[in-house]
Amino acid sequence: MGMISEILSVIFGGDRNVLRETAEVFRENAEAGAVRGHGAQMAALAQMQAEFERTQRGAFDRVMDGVNRMPRPALALGTLGLLISAMANPVWFATRMQGLALVPEPLWWLLGVIVSFYFGARQQTKNQELQRDIAQNMARVPQVVQNISALRALDVASAATGGAAADEIEVVKPGENPALQTWKRASNEGGS
Template sequence: MARRGWFDRLMDALNRIPRPAMALGTLGLFTAAMVDPAWFAARMAGIALVPEPLWWLLGAIVSFYFGARHQAKGQELQRDLAATMAAVPEVIRQVRDVEALRSPAVSANGEEVDMPRIADRSENPALADWQAAR
């Protein structure tokens, strides 16, 4: 993943604010309506005076904000998936190499070949001392 500067991290942090703020604000409105109905009614009467074109403008801004963010995140996901798919052949090769260590070696003509074994446990003095101590 590419290194990102402080400005990019700040912008990402600011981009995470609107959705939780709207959700918590809505819960706050419900709470305010229950705590002080007269205060809440006065605020809602003020909101009712907002002209309809302004509501359309607000809706467009919010829609474009979330739509653009959704598209950017979708494209980032596609890039990550493409990078992962590009790495699949290397992972398959590594898995085959590891599996080859586990199973007996097979020559090109299909016959098993004796592979030299890694040091036998009896040849390891530290392991022999440890087993004797147990």
């Protein structure tokens, strides 16, 4: 028995686990890897949060934010304006469209690329915001489940009051329908 305990103390003694340390040479410790991954993810989120929570914004930043918000409303309102002008003054509209017909095709392609990149970047930003909102909502799921369980427990407790009048609401039995019974009586009396 003493020899076995000495062999085990050599392998597992001294706050070491030789088997585990040897296995970790060939395969990563999943728990330690998860801890490292969580740490890296939290550091990335903290960095992103620091970038977006700047409290001191200069005039240039505010002006650039305003300029970045202009293209979408300008395109939408400009298109509506063209439709209205086509109905209000067709000759003026046709004159402007003839001018657009003279724009070379490569310039149209360039405009298409610029608009695509602008709206593509905006779509990517919106998708990232959506993913963040989904993650925040998923983080609330345990609390919601706990609240639902508590409400169900209250429902069961109120049903177990033994029929006390103060705790019970009078419910029509499933087979009864007072309106239908009144109608049937009226029908029978009128038809008899």
